[in-house]
Amino acid sequence: MSELLIENDAGIVTLTMNRPEAKNALNLPMRAALRDAVQAIRHDRSVRAVVLKGAGKDFSAGGDVRGMNVEDAEAGRNRLDDLHGWIAQLVDLDRPVIAAVDGVAYGAGFSLALAADFVIATDRARFCMPFMKVGLVPDCAAFYTLPRVVGLARAKELIFTAQEIDAQRAQSLGIVLDVVPAEQLAARTAAVAGALAGASSAAFGLSKRALNLSLGSDLRTMLELEAATQGVAFSTAFHREAVQRFRDKAAPLFQWPAA
Template sequence: MTHDQLLFDVKDGVATLTLNRPEQKNALDLPMRDGLDDAVRRIRQDRDIRAVILRGAGGDFCSGGDVRGMSPRSAEDGRNRIDDLHPFVSALIDLDRPVIAAVDGVAYGAGFSLALTADFVIATPRARFCLPFIKVGLVPDCGAFYTLPRVIGLSRSKDLVFTGREIGADEAQRIGAVFEIHSPDALYQRAEQIAQSFSGASSIAFGLSKRALNMSLSSDLRTLLEMESAAQGIACTTQAHQDAVQRFKEKQPARFQWVAG
């Protein structure tokens, strides 16, 4: 499946979504948004896809929204423009499979927000992250009000949102926004390695765990304990769990093996 601005490739159970406007540092425009929406819909429907990689073409991840297209005629126009982003953003955040963002170069504005929808953000030393919305009189979008405080905490979120300052890969890793740092030559190979490592994991257990974690900061103890019980009740009846128990009894290695970077 190919859109001019969004490339979608599936290989060995891993879907790779490539933002493909390198001459504009992969700024999000309407065709790219449509491509992302179509791609995420397909991923949700295709259970053979076990993991997703987000990346950008040409040495950058995403420079944010296409400023040239930001001329709403009214508050309603501005709201509708952002509302159009929400289906694929929420679908990525809630996706019951691992999402890996491989960030090289700039991840600015909506690009930073898009990276934060991933479960794992890996980056190169030359990656740069910024939420410059305040500089243009706007507020963060693409779900950043939800993801950013959950990833780095409220105080650090206020720092990045209110100052609009740029941070490098080292600081992003220090505050928890980046999982690992790899050389540009190794970045996408590592993203594929992470994605493939989950081919042996229980997709049901992963999905249930991700849902509970996404709800953890907005739920009370009683709710989460109930969710834990219900999820474990489902997970323990799966073939993946039964197979894992049998492999343990037979002293065979578990199918899921995390490979450290």
């Protein structure tokens, strides 16, 4: 069976990590499949949103420890460098990305969830950065994403202590958007993905990339970026139709909260 299942439902692409017997640990074939899928999505403008989830009762246990036969520093660096191209593309993808997390999201699995714009978790989800337990450092862009989500002090706590947190604590830290019973995860994720897929692709993509740049930029740079991106947004058909609908008191194109 394929390590990654791909389904496209009216422009909403669901990527399902498919090693439930190994808690969807990321072996080399799954990593290669995720790379190919992310790169394909990046170039496919018919894709309006992406859902990332795990098969069975877990999101992902992270890297496949059984396959970590790294002989020297160069091999270790190359192992991670092979990930960085598609991880960066996922973090910066100009379409909504929603992670549906059930069970464990450990290590690189936690990092993958952090690469999403929103995380919907079940009440039995568990998150952990266990790298200290095996003498490693966080990977899959966690040094970038985790401090931006929870702040530097909480990022240090989660990384240095390797503690497991439940869905409620993850929500209180800003990692998780919604916590739902397991049987409602698919429906809630579909509702959020569907609502976000209805947003202006230009406005969403421009806003996401500006936000990703904001913490490393100064005020003047962000104001210039704001002006340039707003100029593009003003020119879109979506904006013109949205304004006309407002004038006509018609239903808006984009609606939130997700039903």
